[in-house]
Amino acid sequence: MCDDLTEADNARLLGEGLSRRAFGTAAAAIGVGILLPSPANALAVKGRDVTIRTPDGTIDAYFVAPATGRHPAVLVWPDIYGLRPAFRQMADRLAESGYAVLTVNPFYRSATAPVLAASGDRSAIRGKAGEYRKLLTPEATIADATALVAFLDKQREVNSKRGIGTTGYCMGGPLVVRTAAAVPGRVRAGGSFHGGGLATDNADSPHLLIPKTRAGFLIAIADNDDARAPGDKDTLRAAFAAAKRPAEIEVYKGAMHGWCPPDSEAYNQVQAERAWARLLDLFSTTL
Structure with a gap:
C-alpha cells in the first residue's frame, strides 16, 4: 500500500538523494507524466465526465470509449492519488484498444477529484486521501461496484452481452477483488497492479472473497512490496487454486510500488508496458 514507508523506500531505491520535503515538491505536479504511446x-x-448516483452520494468519473460501436x-479504480490526468490518459489508451472505460473518484464521499488534486503536493494529497479512504469500507465498495456496473450496462457504447473487466492500482487492487465478488455475474476479469492489502489476517480480507468470483485475474506485484510481505503471493496462489479460479501472479523484478501510472516517481516504462500487455491479453481472452 502507498504510505510513508513506501514513499521513503522508493526514494531510497531511486537514489534521488532528496530530502523528504524536496522529494514531495519534485513530485507535486501530480497527474503530469510521460505521454503513453497509442496502440497499433x-x-x-470519445471521452466525457460523468456522474453516477449511489446510496451515499454522487460519484464523479471519466468515461471514454471508441467513437463507434459497442x-x-x-x-478502473485509481491509486491513493485519485482520478487525475494520468489515469485519464490510461483510460484513453485502453479505449483505443476497444474498451468502454470508466475511471472513478473513489473518494467521492469526501471530495471531488479536482478538490483532492488541489490539496497540495503528493504528501498532502496522500494524507487527505488516507482519511477519505476510511469511508470506503467493504460494504461501501459493494454498493459502489453495484452502482458502477449498472451505470456501465446502460451506456450506449457498452456491449452488455460481453463480460466486464476491472483494474486497480495500489489501494485499488483490493477493490478489484471486491468488485468481482460483488457482481460476479458481470465481472469476468480483474487486474491488480502493485495492489496493497490483497491478503491479510483480517476476517474481511479480499483474498477470502475469491471463491465468490467468476473472473480470471492478473496480480502484478512490485518488487519492494514483495520484499515487505513475501508470503502474500503464496497466500493468493493458494486461494485462487482452492477456488479453481485462473490467476497470473507475478513479482515484477526491479519494479517498485507505483511503477505503472506514468506520473509516478517510481514509473518503470519497460515493466509498465509488460504489465499493460498482460492486461490486454487477459481482457482479450475473458471479455
Whole structure:
C-alpha cells in the first residue's frame, strides 16, 4: 500500500538523494507524466465526465470509449492519488484498444477529484486521501461496484452481452477483488497492479472473497512490496487454486510500488508496458 514507508523506500531505491520535503515538491505536479504511446491500429475515442448516483452520494468519473460501436466495459479504480490526468490518459489508451472505460473518484464521499488534486503536493494529497479512504469500507465498495456496473450496462457504447473487466492500482487492487465478488455475474476479469492489502489476517480480507468470483485475474506485484510481505503471493496462489479460479501472479523484478501510472516517481516504462500487455491479453481472452 502507498504510505510513508513506501514513499521513503522508493526514494531510497531511486537514489534521488532528496530530502523528504524536496522529494514531495519534485513530485507535486501530480497527474503530469510521460505521454503513453497509442496502440497499433488505435481506434478513435470519445471521452466525457460523468456522474453516477449511489446510496451515499454522487460519484464523479471519466468515461471514454471508441467513437463507434459497442464494446466490453472496464471499471478502473485509481491509486491513493485519485482520478487525475494520468489515469485519464490510461483510460484513453485502453479505449483505443476497444474498451468502454470508466475511471472513478473513489473518494467521492469526501471530495471531488479536482478538490483532492488541489490539496497540495503528493504528501498532502496522500494524507487527505488516507482519511477519505476510511469511508470506503467493504460494504461501501459493494454498493459502489453495484452502482458502477449498472451505470456501465446502460451506456450506449457498452456491449452488455460481453463480460466486464476491472483494474486497480495500489489501494485499488483490493477493490478489484471486491468488485468481482460483488457482481460476479458481470465481472469476468480483474487486474491488480502493485495492489496493497490483497491478503491479510483480517476476517474481511479480499483474498477470502475469491471463491465468490467468476473472473480470471492478473496480480502484478512490485518488487519492494514483495520484499515487505513475501508470503502474500503464496497466500493468493493458494486461494485462487482452492477456488479453481485462473490467476497470473507475478513479482515484477526491479519494479517498485507505483511503477505503472506514468506520473509516478517510481514509473518503470519497460515493466509498465509488460504489465499493460498482460492486461490486454487477459481482457482479450475473458471479455
